[in-house]
Amino acid sequence: MDTITSQLLQALKARGATEIFGIPGDFALPLFREIERDGRLPLRTLSHEPGVGFAADGAARARGGLGVAAVTYGAGAFNLVNTVAGAFAERVPLVVLSGAPAAHEAGSGLLLHHQVKSLDSQWRLFEEVTAARARLDDPERAPAEIARVLDVALQQSRPVYLEIPRDCPALPCGPVPAFQPKAWDAERAAACADELLARLRAAKDPLLVVGVEVRRFGLEARVAELARRLALPVVTTFMGRGLLVGQGVPLAGTYLGLAGDPDLSARVEGSDALLLLGAIVSDTNFAVSAKRIDFRHAIHAYDDAVHMGHAVYPGLPLAALVEALLARLDPQAQKPVAPPPAPPRYPRDLAWDEQPVQPQDVAAALNDLMAEQGPMPLASDVGDCLFTAMEVGPASLIAPGYYATMGYGVPAGLGLQAATGERPIILVGDGAFQMTGWELGNARRLGLDPIVIVFNNGGWEMLRTFMPEGGFHDLGQWDFAHMAAGMGGEGQVVRTRSELAAALAHAVARRGSFQLLDVRLAPGQLSPTLARFVKAVKRLSMPVAA
Ligand SMILES: Cc1ncc(Cc2c([C@H](C)O)sc(CCOP(=O)(O)OP(=O)(O)O)c2C)c(N)n1
Numbered sequence: 259m260d261t262i263t264s265q266l267l268q269a270l271k272a273r274g275a276t277e278i279f280g281i282p283g284d285f286a287l288p289l290f291r292e293i294e295r296d297g298r299l300p301l302r303t304l305s306h307e308p309g310v311g312f313a314a315d316g317a318a319r320a321r322g323g324l325g326v327a328a329v330t331y332g333a334g335a336f337n338l339v340n341t342v343a344g345a346f347a348e349r350v351p352l353v354v355l356s357g358a359p360a361a362h363e364a365g366s367g368l369l370l371h372h373q374v375k376s377l378d379s380q381w382r383l384f385e386e387v388t389a390a391r392a393r394l395d396d397p398e399r400a401p402a403e404i405a406r407v408l409d410v411a412l413q414q415s416r417p418v419y420l421e422i423p424r425d426c427p428a429l430p431c432g433p434v435p436a437f438q439p440k441a442w443d444a445e446r447a448a449a450c451a452d453e454l455l456a457r458l459r460a461a462k463d464p465l466l467v468v469g470v471e472v473r474r475f476g477l478e479a480r481v482a483e484l485a486r487r488l489a490l491p492v493v494t495t496f497m498g499r500g501l502l503v504g505q506g507v508p509l510a511g512t513y514l515g516l517a518g519d520p521d522l523s524a525r526v527e528g529s530d531a532l533l534l535l536g537a538i539v540s541d542t543n544f545a546v547s548a549k550r551i552d553f554r555h556a557i558h559a560y561d562d563a564v565h566m567g568h569a570v571y572p573g574l575p576l577a578a579l580v581e582a583l584l585a586r587l588d589p590q591a592q593k594p595v596a597p598p599p600a601p602p603r604y605p606r607d608l609a610w611d612e613q614p615v616q617p618q619d620v621a622a623a624l625n626d627l628m629a630e631q632g633p634m635p636l637a638s639d640v641g642d643c644l645f646t647a648m649e650v651g652p653a654s655l656i657a658p659g660y661y662a663t664m665g666y667g668v669p670a671g672l673g674l675q676a677a678t679g680e681r682p683i684i685l686v687g688d689g690a691f692q693m694t695g696w697e698l699g700n701a702r703r704l705g706l707d708p709i710v711i712v713f714n715n716g717g718w719e720m721l722r723t724f725m726p727e728g729g730f731h732d733l734g735q736w737d738f739a740h741m742a743a744g745m746g747g748e749g750q751v752v753r754t755r756s757e758l759a760a761a762l763a764h765a766v767a768r769r770g771s772f773q774l775l776d777v778r779l780a781p782g783q784l785s786p787t788l789a790r791f792v793k794a795v796k797r798l799s800m801p802v803a804a
């Protein structure tokens with residue numbers, strides 16, 4: 259007999275989920291038992307709910323489709339909130355499944371364990387970080403409610419919340435309707451495409467800037483075709499780094515303003531027709547511009563609307579716009595209007611010498627590795643590791659480039675490998691590792707063996723660059739390499755460039771357990787990109803970054 263849980267699992271799977279990350283509690287034990295009995299989606303338990311949320315987020319970003327995090331009511335769900343907030347900010351379709359008290363308990367007159375202000379406090383809190391919610395306590399309504407909420411997750415590419423009281427998982431339930439893509443107005447899409455193409459054709463130096471929605475809505479191949487037909491150079495935003503890799507279009511690099519390649523930044527800031535597809539216009543993507551970009555002259559397609567000068571086309575999903583444009587373009591590529599920017603230059607040919615390792619040496623070593631053995635997916639945390647990732651390329655990358663929460667890298671890398679089967683390279687600072695790096699202790703049990711590079715500089719260096727006078731940035735020297743064995747992996751201390759090259763070669767050759775490179779960096783040793791970023795922030799005398 260089909261139950262609320264089995265129908266929910268079928269609906270999740272049909273919408274792209276391939277596993278569930280979770281930590282149970284007594285309010286969620288019946289749900290976990292049903293998930294395990296059903297077996298349709300393997301249950302991957304981790305050690306702390308932030309790890310659960312980041313792993314589900316990483317799975318969704320890397321594979322496409324829904325990511326799923328299952329937790330208990332109260333303590334578990336509240337632990338998850340920051341990861342769901344990051345998913346909301348960065349447009350990730352993360353599904354939260356939370357246990358909850360049974361109806362008869364809610365009316366017991368007793369205060370329940372895990373309860374906060376009221377039994378609805380958790381529901382109200384998730385209203386702020388999700389796009390849709392439902393309580394699955396009525397088998398009659400459950401199929402339609404499941405479809406409504408999961409469809410919003412995919413249509414908006416944002417997190418959603420399902421609360422399942424512990425007396426409901428095994429209730430009989432009918433089938434959940436299939437996914438309904440968003441409808442759009444074809445006439446409005448046509449009018450928008452005509453106006454947009456007219457603007458591009460009148461421009462002297464049009465450029466295509468791609469952002470996260472291009473990946474979230476599975477449009478990379480179609481956008482690459484659009485770039486080809488329009489003969490437009492493709493630039494990514496900081497958050498969009500790694501997009502269109504391997505799609506056969508010339509990638510001009512990542513726009514980083516004053517922190518990036520000066521020629522590319524000048525082209526972007528000087529363009530008379532920036533076509534921004536799916537990009538979040540945020541401070542991390544556009545704040546450190548030498549010349550403030552006037553978005554009134556840009557064409558910005560984001561969050562189901564297209565802004566062109568003073569015109570707005572609402573209710574127009576990115577997919578609708580891309581298809582309307584392609585329908586108007588000759589498959590033969592047009593002639594480029596302006597010479598494409600020079601291709602980005604990434605550090606290569608690491609010298610195998612006794613010089614102390616610097617962040618850019620990690621980038622050079624990874625570029626040498628990928629040139630030799632092919633691309634490997636990157637998962638990065640926040641800190642100088644993320645700025646170093648801008649020097650690795652072109653490689654696919656998942657990272658919280660806008661919401662900028664620490665703790666993301668290791669669990670998201672585990673989620674990436676669990677969902678795609680690809681072995682990731684995880685870049686993480688010592689501070690962020692102290693938050694969630696311990697999830698590596700679950701890697702062997704889950705059959706995962708990421709390569710983890712810890713930028714061990716003994717402090718919160720990114721913050722120290724903004725406020726050197728602060729005496730609270732030091733973390734001491736943690737010996738992560740020697741902790742690895744106790745967690746089922748292998749660790750190597752790396753101090754020199756030749757040690758880096760040898761340790762990376764060893765790590766790549768070893769499968770079946772995670773490999774940790776504990777890269778000892780001198781405090782204050784910054785990547786060139788972070789150094790330029792901080793200099794730009796100070797030059798623009800912007801408020802200190804969060
Ligand atoms: C969950 C969380 N807590 C705090 C911060 C603030 C913060 C940064 C951002 C600006 O908000 S960067 C940073 C230091 C990171 O230290 P580490 O991982 O060692 O990397 P590195 O030494 O390369 O800086 C902190 C504490 C954050 N982004 N996320």
Ligand SMILES: [Mg+2]
Binds near residue numbers: 689714716717718
């Ligand atoms: Mg650090």
